[in-house]
Amino acid sequence: MPRILIMNAGSAQMSGADLTVTQLSLAAKSAWRSVWFAQPGDVIISPVAIPIDLLDHVGATLKFDPSTVLVLVPENAGKMGILSDFTLQSKTVVEQISRHIRQKAHWTLCACYSTEGVARLAAMLGISQNGDDFALQRGPDLLNRKSHFRQLAASVALPIPSGCVTTNSDELFRAVTSLRSETGSVIVKLDNGAGGVGNVIFTGKETAPLPGARETRRLLWSSFDPDALWSEVTTPSCKTVVVESYHLARSLFYLEFEIEENGSIVFVNSGNIRLRRSENPSERALVWTGLELPSDLSDEQLSTAYAYAYRFVELARTLGYRGMINIDAIFSTDRQLLFNEANGRWGGGSVLHSIADRLLGPDYSHSYVISSVRNVRLNSLQTALDCFVDEGLLFDRIQKEGVIPLAGDQEAGTVECLVIARDRLVARNLEHRLSTML
Numbered sequence: 001m002p003r004i005l006i007m008n009a010g011s012a013q014m015s016g017a018d019l020t021v022t023q024l025s026l027a028a029k030s031a032w033r034s035v036w037f038a039q040p041g042d043v044i045i046s047p048v049a050i051p052i053d054l055l056d057h058v059g060a061t062l063k064f065d066p067s068t069v070l071v072l073v074p075e076n077a078g079k080m081g082i083l084s085d086f087t088l089q090s091k092t093v094v095e096q097i098s099r100h101i102r103q104k105a106h107w108t109l110c111a112c113y114s115t116e117g118v119a120r121l122a123a124m125l126g127i128s129q130n131g132d133d134f135a136l137q138r139g140p141d142l143l144n145r146k147s148h149f150r151q152l153a154a155s156v157a158l159p160i161p162s163g164c165v166t167t168n169s170d171e172l173f174r175a176v177t178s179l180r181s182e183t184g185s186v187i188v189k190l191d192n193g194a195g196g197v198g199n200v201i202f203t204g205k206e207t208a209p210l211p212g213a214r215e216t217r218r219l220l221w222s223s224f225d226p227d228a229l230w231s232e233v234t235t236p237s238c239k240t241v242v243v244e245s246y247h248l249a250r251s252l253f254y255l256e257f258e259i260e261e262n263g264s265i266v267f268v269n270s271g272n273i274r275l276r277r278s279e280n281p282s283e284r285a286l287v288w289t290g291l292e293l294p295s296d297l298s299d300e301q302l303s304t305a306y307a308y309a310y311r312f313v314e315l316a317r318t319l320g321y322r323g324m325i326n327i328d329a330i331f332s333t334d335r336q337l338l339f340n341e342a343n344g345r346w347g348g349g350s351v352l353h354s355i356a357d358r359l360l361g362p363d364y365s366h367s368y369v370i371s372s373v374r375n376v377r378l379n380s381l382q383t384a385l386d387c388f389v390d391e392g393l394l395f396d397r398i399q400k401e402g403v404i405p406l407a408g409d410q411e412a413g414t415v416e417c418l419v420i421a422r423d424r425l426v427a428r429n430l431e432h433r434l435s436t437m438l
Contacts, residue, residue: 002041002104004097004125006111006118007031008083009346032407033416034112036351040064043100044071045093047083053381054407061395061404062358072096085117094124101125108261113345114140114323130261131322143316143325143344146189146242156311158339163244173226175243180204180221185246187213188229192238200233201246211252211275212340215284247338249330253295255309256326256347259317265310269353269365270295270302273328290372290416291349293356294365296424297331305329305337312342324350348372351406352418360400360420368400369427371419376434381408384415393433395420403430 059066119135190198199213326347384405395402421427
């Protein structure tokens with residue numbers, strides 16, 4: 001059944017109305033990597049133009065004719081590349097899609113984020129899907145807010161860090177004051193800040209940057225100014241902040257599920273969240289380098305995390321949500337399992353899983369390790385392809401190992417790559433060759 005793929009990452013529902021330039025840029029670039037979801041006959045609604053060489057590369061790698069895919073870029077998506085609900089419901093977009101989909105009888109709508117506008121677009125196109133009524137009432141927002149996560153997680157007894165939801169500076173002061181003694185550090189989270197950009201970690205001692213936040217900051221508790229912090233971390237469109245005790249992580253990982261239209265829950269994948277220190281010693285945040293699938297948790301750890309996460313996903317299904325949902329968690333240095341947040345949308349590992357499933361088969365996680373490597377210093381997709389061929393690194397369909405460039409960012413002079421290997425040691429060697437070759 002052909003699909004209409006809506007690449008609306010970075011929507012106001014996901015990240016709030018006050019997007020930073022960095023968030024806007026990442027949202028636009030995510031459309032390029034999301035092209036890897038494409039299958040023959042699909043329609044892609046993208047906020048930015050999709051380079052022809054990228055679509056050709058996707059088709060050549062996944063063995064389908066890319067000319068069968070229709071790409072629509074609405075004129076009013078905006079120069080920063082955001083597909084808003086207003087844009088999706090515009091007369092021009094609806095007419096363009098309608099003209100095309102008359103050629104086939106049955107279509108499905110697949111959006112990064114299930115918004116009210118996506119559901120209304122489906123109705124305008126005569127496409128009826130379970131989950132649309134929930135989306136029409138902005139229900140998926142419940143699964144993309146840190147405050148709601150704590151509320152929903154508590155209702156199904158997920159282990160979460162000690163914490164609370166605050167809505168003014170007085171509550172913020174009381175929360176930080178009461179929680180700081182548990183581990184010596186607290187994390188302050190903007191309710192709808194995606195990708196950790198709204199998070200700040202405060203600690204009473206000097207420390208290197210810690211995972212999970214845009215900044216790790218030493219604070220003299222006696223000089224803590226809640227009014228100043230409240231003004232700093234909140235935005236005009238978001239005046240809710242979550243405060244939690246901060247736990248050092250031994251393992252950072254996620255679990256991803258799909259709630260299918262018929263209500264079936266499918267476990268999709270798990271993965272390690274990989275970070276490193278910045279080359280700039282003054283940088284106060286770790287650099288996200290990519291993901292690694294499957295996670296390296298022990299069977300017991302994965303089984304325990306899965307059982308808890310399934311409770312949350314089952315609750316989301318009962319509420320009426322349909323689509324992808326991923327849940328972040330850690331095993332702390334004192335071996336506690338703690339869940340941090342959930343996201344009802346495509347996750348960072350969704351594209352990686354889709355590619356691996358199509359190239360290696362549905363059971364790839366038993367025999368392969370898949371890792372993403374961001375910001376490889378090559379200035380274009382074609383340069384990367386040529387380089388990987390010369391160095392013998394390009395993915396080999398017979399050996400089923402190697403490197404696949406996913407998308408290039410010519411402005412930054414970097415390419416994101418996917419590494420496919422038989423085990424973690426081989427994957428590390430391929431990653432090392434990427435870095436040393438350049």
